[in-house]
Amino acid sequence: MKIGKLVQTLLPKILEYCEQKSHNEFECLCDADYTKRTFNLNFPLLVPVSNLPSDLSKRYWTKVYLVRGQTVRACSQWFEKDAVYFAKYLQRIGIDYDQPQLENELLEFRTIPSRRPLSATPRANSRYRGNAIGNAQNLLVRNILSNLGTEQFSEEDWFATKAYFNHQCAYCGEVKELVIEHAIPINKVYLGEHRLGNLVPSCKECNSAKASKDFREFLEGSDDKIAAIEAYMDEKNYVPLENNEQVSMILEMAYREVGTVAERYISIINELFIPEDDK
Numbered sequence: 001m002k003i004g005k006l007v008q009t010l011l012p013k014i015l016e017y018c019e020q021k022s023h024n025e026f027e028c029l030c031d032a033d034y035t036k037r038t039f040n041l042n043f044p045l046l047v048p049v050s051n052l053p054s055d056l057s058k059r060y061w062t063k064v065y066l067v068r069g070q071t072v073r074a075c076s077q078w079f080e081k082d083a084v085y086f087a088k089y090l091q092r093i094g095i096d097y098d099q100p101q102l103e104n105e106l107l108e109f110r111t112i113p114s115r116r117p118l119s120a121t122p123r124a125n126s127r128y129r130g131n132a133i134g135n136a137q138n139l140l141v142r143n144i145l146s147n148l149g150t151e152q153f154s155e156e157d158w159f160a161t162k163a164y165f166n167h168q169c170a171y172c173g174e175v176k177e178l179v180i181e182h183a184i185p186i187n188k189v190y191l192g193e194h195r196l197g198n199l200v201p202s203c204k205e206c207n208s209a210k211a212s213k214d215f216r217e218f219l220e221g222s223d224d225k226i227a228a229i230e231a232y233m234d235e236k237n238y239v240p241l242e243n244n245e246q247v248s249m250i251l252e253m254a255y256r257e258v259g260t261v262a263e264r265y266i267s268i269i270n271e272l273f274i275p276e277d278d279k
Ligand SMILES: [Zn+2]
Pocket: 169, 170, 171, 172, 173, 174, 202, 203, 204, 205, 206, 207
C-alpha cells in the first residue's frame, strides 16, 4: 500500500482519537510545526476547509472529514521515505495496524530498482531471477507512463525547456552540460510522465544524485527551486497523476502480471534447459 493510501485508510481512526481521547490533538494536527516534527510533512496535516487557501488546495485530498465540529481536509504530500514517521505516530497514539503487512509493503517500495543498469549482477544462484524481473516490471510501468497522452516531447520542446530555465540545472542552478530529467520520477510509486512540464534540465551530477526521488524530496529546503519547477509545470498544464488510485491500481496489475509471466517462462526454461546442478 502506498503511504498516501495508508494515511487515508487510517485517518478516520486518527480523527476518532482526536474526537474521543485527546483534547488538543486536533489543534496539533492543524499546526505546521507539529506535523513537520511528527510526520516530516511540509504542510499541516489537517486544514479546516474554510481556511484552505486555493493555491494549497492541490496539496490536500478532496475528501472532507468532520472532526470536533469542523470540516477539514488532509494533506496529500506524503513521501514513501517518511512512512516510518507515520508508523511511529500510530504507535504513540495506540492505533493498531497490521505491522508485518505494513513492513512488507514498505519494503516493497524500498526495493523498487531505480535506473539500475540492466546488466546489474544478479545474485548467485538466481540466474534469471531477481533484478531481471524487477527491471522488466519497471520497464513496463515506465513504458505505460511514458506513452500516456498523445503529445510528443520534441527537440524544439527541449530547447525551449532549457531556455525557460536559463540553461541552468533546475536543481543546483549551475550552467553545465544538461540532460533531460523527470522531475516526478516515472515509476509506479510517483506516477511521473514523459511529457512537457515534467521534463526539466539537470546537470549529470544532480541527475544521478536525485535518482528516483521526487523533485520536492530531492530539493527539500530549497523552496525557491521547488516553486520554480511547480510554476513551470503549471505553465505547461502538467497535472501530476500523483495519488490517482485508479492509475496506481492499473499499474500495479501490470507490474504483477509481468512478474507472473516472467516467472512462468523462467520455470519452463529452467525445466527444459538448465542442468540440475546449475539451478
Ligand atoms: Zn545540478
